[in-house]
Amino acid sequence: MSGGGRAPERVRAVDAGVPADQWRRVHPVSPVLNAWKALAALLAVIVYQNADLVADVLSSSWARERGAGVVALIVVAGLIVFLLIAAAYSWLAWRSTSYAVTDEAVWYRSGILFRSQRHARLDRVQSVDMVHPLLGRLFGLGRLSVEVAGGAGSNLSFGYLSTSVLEELRAEILALAAGLRVASQGSEPPGRAAEPSALQGSSPARGAAPSPTAAASSPAAGAQAQARVPVAQERVLYTVAPGRLVASLLLSPGVIAALLAALGFLALAVVLTVVSGPRALSGMAGAVPAVLVAASMVWGRFAGEFNFQAAVSPDGIRIRRGLTETSAQTIPPRRVHAVRIEQPLLWRRRGWYRVTISQAGYAGGDDSQSGSGARGDVLLPVGSREQAELALWLVVRDLGVEDPQAFLADGLEGAGEQASPFVPNSRSSRSLDPWVWRRRAVALTASVLAVRDGRINRRLSVTPVERLQSVGVTQGPLERRLGLADLEMHIVPGGVHAHAHHVDADRARDLAGRLLVLARERRAAEPPEKWMLRVHRAVEDMGEQA
CATH class of the missing domain: 1.10.287 (Helix Hairpins)
Structure with a gap:
């Protein structure tokens, strides 16, 4: 095709979707920190496999003729060549590794010969974690892990970056995921930070609620500059x-x-x-x-779980923990699907409780994606009754009952007695659960399904009904004979299950029907800005009372 026009610029498929000037680079030492184990293993394998050859060479007449000094210089030269090759690989890997944040997703690309590009959609972000492995802490660097709903392999982890950059990047991702938009400063060059006023709407921790209709930056301005979101202030709630x-x-x-x-x-x-x-x-x-x-x-x-700390900020619940490897996890509002409070037998005299959660992106509480070395489903490793109730309140705003304290007391300590809305299992389940049947009970309130279970290890599971994906009622042969059934509220995979065992069959079917109705009514869940206001006001009240 002839013509005097300029040929269109070629865009590789792996780079499509993000303007070229929005890509940001990781720290130059990142490839070394990411691959140091592989490099050390490779060096060990080379030395191990050639140990006999090296011993033969050192004991040969050739080595004796040239002397120990020359042999040592040859060994040092070999190590230098190895390090130069590793440095060249690290430089090429660093040049080909970058990330970007747009209004729709977090992007990450890497690879020297075979390039790959991945992205995590902001509307599916479940939490944003900052992880500082032991070696990274020596350089003041860490990794960012974006946990998304989509199962294993869908999470995005990259780094290394300085702690200050990680905090700003986390604030930017969480603000965009919450629906806020960053107004870029067109006069600023790429990579320069805009003033905090670039964020349209202030956070509750600074005295005002963020506006859900914050002005979005134009595509042209967003392509020319990157603004910095101010890191949200936080209030520590409890430490372990x-x-x-x-x-x-x-x-x-x-x-x-x-x-x-x-x-x-x-x-x-x-x-x-x-x-x-x-x-x-x-x-x-x-x-x-x-x-x-x-x-x-x-x-x-x-x-x-060492040095565990929970705090609240406008962008979510912040969990910090770790001994040799530290992590800072931020859970945005409305991302927790179920909560469980448990109390082992030997903890009762001390009044201790443990609180765990289920959230999309942490199937089974596995942190393998983030590399934190700890379970990502722990909201309170061990704490008092007041701390356990506070942890529950952070993620479940309304228990749907007039007296929450009495409701929790029956759920955590009750056994056998009828205490509406908890309805214990009938005596017909005694043959199937001879030890625990008196503890088992289920309650459906205006907002949650609560399941009480456990005799030695007491457990109370609380699941907001709006998290319902489907509901199932199952019966085995023995259950059919006894007129019993299992009721299960299907939610995201995780360590906490909304499963009531051996409930009267008629009651199980009635609960299933009511669950479907309540779930439809409560689909319009609490917007993020209301969560921020609620938590901010309550934390302020706690500060005044203290």
């Missing part, structure tokens, strides 16, 4: 002292079982050594991995 965390672990059934197993293993090893000599220990080698797994689980929970 290391001593209380250790005591709670020592009083947890799983940890007690692990410690007893370890002590039994150690005692058996000592007995076998005394009776049959050290050779008898070889027969116990198969039990060593199980002991190590148990120890790693206990250590992982301690290190992951």
